[in-house]
Amino acid sequence: MFKKALAFRIWLFVFIVGPVLLLVLSALTSYSILRSGPIQVEFDALSILLDEIFIQAFLTSLKFAGYVTVISLLIGYPVAYTLSQSKSPYKRLYILALIVPVWSNMLLRIIAFEKLFYPDSILNLLGIQLDLIGTDLAIVIGMTSIYLPFMIFPIYAVLEKLDSRVLEAASDLYAHPFKRFWYVILPLSAGGIISGVLMTALPAMTTFALPERLSAGNTILLGNLIENYVMRTAQVDVASVIALGLLILMIGFYRVLLRFDAEGETLV
Amino acid sequence: MHLIDINHLTKTFDDTRALDDVSFYIDENEFITLLGPSGCGKTTLLRILGGFETPDAGSVSLSGQDILTVPAFEREVNTVFQHYALFPHLNVYDNVAFGLKMKKMAPDVIADKVSKALKMVRLGSLSKRRIQQLSGGQKQRVAIARAIVNEPKVLLLDEPLAALDLKLRQDMQYELKELQRNLGITFIYVTHDQEEALTMSDTIVVMNEGHILQIGTPVDIYNEPKTKFVAHFIGESNIIPAVMNADYRVTFEGHTFTCVDHGFETNQPVSVVIRPEDITLKQEEGIINGVVDAITFKGVHYEIIVYVNDKEYVIHSIHPQEVGTSVSLHFDAEAIHVMADV
Numbered sequence: 001m002f003k004k005a006l007a008f009r010i011w012l013f014v015f016i017v018g019p020v021l022l023l024v025l026s027a028l029t030s031y032s033i034l035r036s037g038p039i040q041v042e043f044d045a046l047s048i049l050l051d052e053i054f055i056q057a058f059l060t061s062l063k064f065a066g067y068v069t070v071i072s073l074l075i076g077y078p079v080a081y082t083l084s085q086s087k088s089p090y091k092r093l094y095i096l097a098l099i100v101p102v103w104s105n106m107l108l109r110i111i112a113f114e115k116l117f118y119p120d121s122i123l124n125l126l127g128i129q130l131d132l133i134g135t136d137l138a139i140v141i142g143m144t145s146i147y148l149p150f151m152i153f154p155i156y157a158v159l160e161k162l163d164s165r166v167l168e169a170a171s172d173l174y175a176h177p178f179k180r181f182w183y184v185i186l187p188l189s190a191g192g193i194i195s196g197v198l199m200t201a202l203p204a205m206t207t208f209a210l211p212e213r214l215s216a217g218n219t220i221l222l223g224n225l226i227e228n229y230v231m232r233t234a235q236v237d238v239a240s241v242i243a244l245g246l247l248i249l250m251i252g253f254y255r256v257l258l259r260f261d262a263e264g265e266t267l268v
Numbered sequence: 269m270h271l272i273d274i275n276h277l278t279k280t281f282d283d284t285r286a287l288d289d290v291s292f293y294i295d296e297n298e299f300i301t302l303l304g305p306s307g308c309g310k311t312t313l314l315r316i317l318g319g320f321e322t323p324d325a326g327s328v329s330l331s332g333q334d335i336l337t338v339p340a341f342e343r344e345v346n347t348v349f350q351h352y353a354l355f356p357h358l359n360v361y362d363n364v365a366f367g368l369k370m371k372k373m374a375p376d377v378i379a380d381k382v383s384k385a386l387k388m389v390r391l392g393s394l395s396k397r398r399i400q401q402l403s404g405g406q407k408q409r410v411a412i413a414r415a416i417v418n419e420p421k422v423l424l425l426d427e428p429l430a431a432l433d434l435k436l437r438q439d440m441q442y443e444l445k446e447l448q449r450n451l452g453i454t455f456i457y458v459t460h461d462q463e464e465a466l467t468m469s470d471t472i473v474v475m476n477e478g479h480i481l482q483i484g485t486p487v488d489i490y491n492e493p494k495t496k497f498v499a500h501f502i503g504e505s506n507i508i509p510a511v512m513n514a515d516y517r518v519t520f521e522g523h524t525f526t527c528v529d530h531g532f533e534t535n536q537p538v539s540v541v542i543r544p545e546d547i548t549l550k551q552e553e554g555i556i557n558g559v560v561d562a563i564t565f566k567g568v569h570y571e572i573i574v575y576v577n578d579k580e581y582v583i584h585s586i587h588p589q590e591v592g593t594s595v596s597l598h599f600d601a602e603a604i605h606v607m608a609d610v
Contacts, residue, residue: 163353165349165350165351165353166353166354166355166356168318168320168340168347168349168353169347169349169353169354169355169414170355170366171319171320171339171340171341172318172319172340172341172345172346172347172415173341173346173366173367173370173414173418174341174342174367174370174371174418175341175366175370176341176342177341179370180341183366183370184355184357187357188357
């Protein structure tokens with residue numbers, strides 16, 4: 001028991017606490033993994049938070065995360081609801097069909113979309129010609145297809161566990177199907193909706209490969225900004241500030257989630 | 269006119285026949301109990317009345333109106349569910365108010381009715397409690413208040429006390445009966461507990477394997493069971509193979525006894541039921557003699573097992589007997605109840 005806990009602590013330290021400490025060091029001091037030398041506290045890199053390029057990327061990220069979350073919820077809730085009510089013998093197969101894409105490499109799926117969105121694509125064989133690369137629509141379609149399962153599963157998990165007798169009680173007490181949905185099913189699945197929204201919105205905020213491929217480099221999200229500062233301009237301290245900011249944002253969101261979902265039962 | 273008429277109801281699930289051509293009626297203000305072992309069809313019948321199942325054949329009318337085509341949310345019938353089925357996201361008050369809100373009643377009328385209903389089930393002070401903070405008995409009371417607040421013509425109760433402990437169950441039996449008298453609502457009560465059925469009901473409907481075996485008052489059902497199944501199910505019984513020689517004459521254990529039953533064919537094979545509390549034991553030779561095999565103290569009485577010609581008799585007595593004692597069995601003519609073998 002203790003040994004397992006020890007192994008976990010080592011793992012936790014090496015792969016989580018350590019990197020976060022490096023992030024903090026890199027963001028707020030003169031420390032750099034690229035150079036050696038004395039370490040001093042420095043706040044220069046924080047100025048990125050007021051830089052127009054950051055604010056622009058932040059707002060763009062928010063916009064796309066917002067689109068994708070709303071669309072995923074509008075598609076995902078009915079899908080989750082239908083699945084949970086289904087008595088089809090193929091139910092497991094349908095669920096599998098939703099999971100399998102999650103198992104395949106995300107980059108491959110993004111590149112597949114990229115190929116389809118250029119005017120010359122395999123779709124020409126069907127007489128379809130798309131020219132979406134560089135448009136917001138391309139990014140929204142790509143993101144939605146990737147993050148939709150993360151919306152569906154937490155909602156499905158909650159709806160699947162709904163006590164059918166509670167629904168019968170609602171009918172018994174004069175709630176016709178729409179009212180029953182509005183006053184009973186929807187409030188009882190709120191935990192799943194919140195989980196789904198967070199599990200869709202947070203990754204959508206930080207993705208970088210997808211906008212890079214599908215916008216041909218025209219759309220800059222926070223993830224792209226971080227990548228740029230690390231890989232192209234070697235400003236690891238600036239990248240660290242952005243990453244740290246995102247981390248704090250996520251912890252904030254996570255606390256919101258915990259408040260609504262104390263047992264974590266809706267997290268898949 | 270009857271309040272509810274049930275005609276030829278049949279319902280099959282996969283290959284089990286839950287209800288097989290069931291017909292009976294229910295009067296206004298009646299406390300009627302559907303009694304039977306699990307799988308006898310009693311819950312299916314209740315669910316059909318509530319609107320949660322559709323029968324394969326048959327009809328149900330309430331005050332002369334066919335209700336099978338009316339969806340559950342429009343029926344003037346409310347249900348107290350077996351495991352309460354309270355709304356977990358609402359507090360006590362909002363649970364009870366739910367039906368009235370769905371009917372779009374004025375808020376002040378709702379407030380008034382809810383507080384009356386909560387008072388009736390003695391939960392007046394807990395209206396703001398969350399459901400998760402209630403005990404089993406309190407949850408049960410909320411479930412009852414949530415149903416009766418709508419003033420339905422008929423209240424359906426699906427084993428509402430099954431999850432409660434013995435003491436609480438007995439208290440609630442009494443309270444439910446009181447409530448039914450005060451409200452003047454017809455109660456249709458489903459249970460597998462024969463004692464509960466005998467205590468509360470005006471009428472008991474005994475069911476098994478989708479059929480109605482007997483309908484009657486608790487006293488009738490207890491004293492005059494029509495079949496072996498009913499005799500066994502309603503309390504402990506001694507069931508003895510016998511032959512009906514003539515009216516008022518029945519032979520069993522090698523002797524002929526006078527009884528109060530008549531109307532059988534001459535020499536028809538029958539079964540005789542004698543309730544354990546109707547037999548007295550004497551430590552002297554008698555007509556039926558046996559040996560005490562076991563004795564168990566049951567609180568109010570002793571349960572004594574006596575072997576007569578290798579056949580087991582159960583006797584309830586306030587007088588203990590030593591194991592191994594030779595005894596004779598005595599009973600009145602009225603204690604002998606004759607049933608046709610089915």
